[in-house]
Amino acid sequence: MSARTLIMCGEYDKLTPPIWSHYLNARIPRSTAFFIRDSGHMVPLEKPDASGRLIIDFLATPSR
Numbered sequence: 001m002s003a004r005t006l007i008m009c010g011e012y013d014k015l016t017p018p019i020w021s022h023y024l025n026a027r028i029p030r031s032t033a034f035f036i037r038d039s040g041h042m043v044p045l046e047k048p049d050a051s052g053r054l055i056i057d058f059l060a061t062p063s064r
Contacts, residue, residue, distance in 0.1 A: 002028075002029045002030050003030070004030045004031070004032070004058075004063055005028050005030060005031040005032070006031075006032055006034070006054070006055065006058045007021050007024050007025055007028070007031055007032065007033040007034070008021075008033075008034050008036065008043055008051060008054060008055075009021035009033065009034070009035050009036070009043070010035070010036050010039035010040045010041055010042070010043045010046065010047075011035050011036060011037050011038060011039060012038070012039065012040045013039075013040050013041045013043075014040065014041065015040075015041040016041065018035055021033045021035070032058065034054055036050050036051060036054070037050075
């Protein structure tokens with residue numbers, strides 16, 4: 001069994017653009033991609049509340 005994977009990307013990330021998150025999401029089993037609005041590459045610094053909620057919600061969701 002593979003572990004669930006959270007892929008978090010900033011909407012305006014220029015270092016690793018969202019297309020790469022889509023690429024990873026399509027190739028990693030049990031992955032979930034989320035795109036944080038109005039943020040770039042440093043999502044946890046730019047949007048700490050949104051990224052924190054996303055991580056907490058992801059971890060609180062039971063595995064299937």
